[in-house]
Amino acid sequence: MAVRLYDSLTREVRELKPAHKDGVFRFYNCGPTVYAPAHIGNFRTFTVNDVLRRLLDREFGASNVKHVRNITDVDDRTITQAKKEGKPLAEIAKFWTDKFHADCEALNCLKPTVEPTATGHIKEQVDMIEVLMQKGNAYRSADGSVYFKITSFPGYGALSRIKERELKVTNSAFDADHKDDIGDFALWKAYKPEDDGIVQWDGPKGASSGRPGWHIECSAMIKKHLGETIDLHTGGVDLLFPHHENEIAQSQCCNGTSFSLQWYHSEHLLVEGTTMSKSKGNYYTLDSLVQKGYSAIAVRYALLAGHPRKQLNFTLDSLHAADSALKTLRDFRAKLVTAIKEAAAPATSSRFDAAIAPLCDDLNIPGALGKLFTEVNNPLPTDQGVLKADLKSFDEVLHLIGLKLDEVKAKIPAEISHLAQKRWDAKAAKNFALADTLRAELTKAGWAMLDRKDGYSLEALKQ
RNA sequence: GGCGCGGUAGCCAAGUGGUAAGGCCGAGCUCUGCAAAAGCUCUAUGCGUCGGUUCAAUUCCGACCCGCGCCUCCA
Numbered sequence: 001m002a003v004r005l006y007d008s009l010t011r012e013v014r015e016l017k018p019a020h021k022d023g024v025f026r027f028y029n030c031g032p033t034v035y036a037p038a039h040i041g042n043f044r045t046f047t048v049n050d051v052l053r054r055l056l057d058r059e060f061g062a063s064n065v066k067h068v069r070n071i072t073d074v075d076d077r078t079i080t081q082a083k084k085e086g087k088p089l090a091e092i093a094k095f096w097t098d099k100f101h102a103d104c105e106a107l108n109c110l111k112p113t114v115e116p117t118a119t120g121h122i123k124e125q126v127d128m129i130e131v132l133m134q135k136g137n138a139y140r141s142a143d144g145s146v147y148f149k150i151t152s153f154p155g156y157g158a159l160s161r162i163k164e165r166e167l168k169v170t171n172s173a174f175d176a177d178h179k180d181d182i183g184d185f186a187l188w189k190a191y192k193p194e195d196d197g198i199v200q201w202d203g204p205k206g207a208s209s210g211r212p213g214w215h216i217e218c219s220a221m222i223k224k225h226l227g228e229t230i231d232l233h234t235g236g237v238d239l240l241f242p243h244h245e246n247e248i249a250q251s252q253c254c255n256g257t258s259f260s261l262q263w264y265h266s267e268h269l270l271v272e273g274t275t276m277s278k279s280k281g282n283y284y285t286l287d288s289l290v291q292k293g294y295s296a297i298a299v300r301y302a303l304l305a306g307h308p309r310k311q312l313n314f315t316l317d318s319l320h321a322a323d324s325a326l327k328t329l330r331d332f333r334a335k336l337v338t339a340i341k342e343a344a345a346p347a348t349s350s351r352f353d354a355a356i357a358p359l360c361d362d363l364n365i366p367g368a369l370g371k372l373f374t375e376v377n378n379p380l381p382t383d384q385g386v387l388k389a390d391l392k393s394f395d396e397v398l399h400l401i402g403l404k405l406d407e408v409k410a411k412i413p414a415e416i417s418h419l420a421q422k423r424w425d426a427k428a429a430k431n432f433a434l435a436d437t438l439r440a441e442l443t444k445a446g447w448a449m450l451d452r453k454d455g456y457s458l459e460a461l462k463q
Numbered sequence: 464g465g466c467g468c469g470g471u472a473g474c475c476a477a478g479u480g481g482u483a484a485g486g487c488c489g490a491g492c493u494c495u496g497c498a499a500a501a502g503c504u505c506u507a508u509g510c511g512u513c514g515g516u517u518c519a520a521u522u523c524c525g526a527c528c529c530g531c532g533c534c535u536c537c538a
Contacts, residue, residue, distance in 0.1 A: 030538075038538085045538035075536065161466055162534065185535060214536040236538030237467080243536075267468070268532065277537060305486075306476065310469065311531060318475055321487035328486085331501090358477085367477050370485035377485090432496055439498065450499050459499095 001360045003059050005052070005232075006309060008240060008263040009159055013362050018060065019231055019261055025056055025065045026226040028260070030218060030235035030243070031115070033072040034096035035081040039283035040299060040314065041269040041276040043107060045236045047300050047402065048266045048308040048363065050109040052234070054400045055359055057110075068225045069112040071097055073119050075214050079199055089199050090119070103286045106296035108402045116221045118212065122201045124220040125212040128254050129187045129204040137253040141178035144190035144208025150183040153249045159263060160241035185246050186213035215246040222259075223251065233260035240265050266308045273313060289319065293462040297404055298323040304365045304401060320462065325373075329398070330405045332376045336391050344384035350393035351375045359400055372397055412458050416447050420458055423449060 002015045018025040029049045032038050038046075049069075056065045072078070073093035082089040097117075104111075118125075129146055132138035137152045150156045157163055179186075190208040191200040200209045212220075222230060228251070235244065244263065251259040268275050276283040289299050301322035306312030352375055358367035372394075381387055398405065423438035442449050448459045 032538080033536090042538045048538095072536095077536085160534085163465080183535080238533065238537050241466085241533065241535085246535085266538075268538075270531070273531075275532070275537085302475095310476090313475080313531095315475080317487075321475065324488090325486050364477075366475095366485080370477055373485050427496080430496080436497060443498090448499075451495095451497090452500080 001356060003055050003360050004362055005264055006362050008265050014262060016232060016262065019229065023064050025060050026230040027056065027065060027067045027232045028222050028226060028230055029067065029069045030239055031069040031071050032100050033075055033077055034093045034100060035078040036096060036278060037285045037287065038100055038103060039276055039278065039285055040303060041283065043103065043286065044269040044303045044312065045266045046104065046109055047107055047303050049234055050402055051304065051365060051400065052363060053110055054402060058400065066226060067112045068114045068116065068221065070218060070221050071115060071117045072217065073117045074199065074211055079196060083197055106286060107300045108297060108404050114225045116225060118217040121217065121220050121224060122212065124224050125216045126204045128216060128220050128250065131254045132187065132250065133204060133206065135253060138187055139180065140207050143178050145178060145186055145210065146188035146204060146207045147179045147184040148187050148246065148249060149180065150249060151181065153253050155252065156249050157245065159248060160245045162241055185215060185242060187216050189213055215243055216250055219247050219251045223255065228255040228257045230260050232262045232264060234264040237265040237267055267311045269303065270311050270313045293460050294319050294323055298326055301326055301403060305369065307366055308363050326403065326405065328376065329403065333394065333405055335380065336387065336394065339380050340384065340387050340391065342384045344388060346388035346392055347385045350389040352390055352393035352397055355397045356400065365401060368397065368401065416442065416445060416458060420449050420456060424456055
């Protein structure tokens with residue numbers, strides 16, 4: 001089934017296919033800046049891209065999808081953080097990169113094919129800057145920095161529809177820098193001892209030592225790992241301008257070819273109706289939600305429960321809804337498995353296949369979940385072959401959305417187990433007054449005791 | 464000011480020129496020492512407002528109202 005996706009550049013939904021003759025789909029997703037934990041707004045973009053990746057793997061074969069996602073390990077924020085903690089930049093970057101990886105794994109995101117770092121590609125960036133300087137697209141400023149000259153690229157603004165004269169003139173970045181034009185942006189930032197500490201590299205010919213600008217890292221890593229022309233470039237909407245606009249300018253001027261054939265931007269996750277951001281302090285991290293008793297997969301579900309191109313307001317209620325919905329899916333799958341008793345050849349199609357079409361149609365994940373639940377609510381078939389096909393298709397849909405159903409059991413403290421056993425014994429002895437008192441104690445301690453005929457289980461109550 | 468996204472039930476959220484998927488919450492019933500779980504049933508004559516086109520509009524067009532985002536290093 002062809003995978004169709006909205007293209008931010010042409011503003012239409014287009015079928016994705018590899019442009020290169022080798023049949024490899026080249027896909028780049030702008031990755032995190034590693035100076036603090038990524039918040040779940042960041043992870044909305046990464047989980048959406050993960051679903052896309054899974055669809056591409058299915059469509060083209062996993063070995064024909066090259067998915068590159070970078071790590072930004074040098075920029076203003078990483079340097080500031082390193083200075084604040086009095087640690088080397090590399091140490092800060094490694095710490096937060098490891099944390100990012102752990103969170104991605106918990107959220108069941110596939111690893112990208114390649115995950116390059118900005119500091120690992122200084123030479124590639126310098127090389128591109130030198131070409132841009134030679135071609136007259138970039139210039140050295142008085143302090144030894146290098147800027148891209150946007151008037152040298154007639155196509156500038158095609159993606160964001162922004163015109164040079166529309167740029168605000170009041171921005172502080174303009175005053176602090178040494179560029180000729182408000183729209184010009186830094187390719188290389190000259191070393192400043194007071195800001196940069198010990199972070200610096202040899203610069204492009206004719207420029208001072210220093211560090212690369214933000215935008216050039218993606219252009220350089222794309223060129224190295226995916227080539228001059230790629231099939232798809234993605235990120236959050238906030239990257240559309242200036243980051244992606246600038247990448248286009250740099251790469252096309254340097255390489256003289258088309259850069260990305262398609263663009264995709266996922267919308268923001270909001271919290272309390274406004275953008276989540278580290279500067280506002282109104283953000284949730286994965287850890288903070290896990291501490292409240294929610295599973296990482298419930299977080300993933302909540303992040304994917306809205307259409308990726310629409311803003312999604314994240315609330316603890318929505319997370320609770322996600323948690324309950326996952327339980328329904330888990331129970332349904334168990335019922336399905338139990339119903340399969342005989343060896344039989346699976347039927348060729350299943351009612352759950354209906355959930356795949358919305359996914360392929362511009363990543364309509366909520367639409368797919370709707371189809372999925374519609375079928376979950378229907379009675380189980382009796383035919384063994386049909387049941388087998390249903391299980392297979394159900395699992396495929398869940399795999400594409402990336403919802404792992406294995407329940408992560410909370411660790412039960414010894415005193416809670418002890419209380420529970422006491423209550424069970426009291427109940428068996430028909431001492432209901434004591435049993436009720438003990439249940440109240442368990443509830444107070446944050447645990448629900450669920451009785452069955454043959455025993456009981458304990459569940460942590462959500463905070 | 465420029466560019467962009469959106470307003471569908473208590474909450475979240477799909478969708479279509481022909482009369483509103485789904486999730487959560489809630490309610491009722493069955494079951495049950497209690498509490499759950501499970502099963503069954505119910506929950507928008509309505510899709511921001513006002514016009515227009517049409518046999519027919521939540522869907523197309525126009526105007527307006529409201530919310531959010533980006534506008535030089537935010538996913």
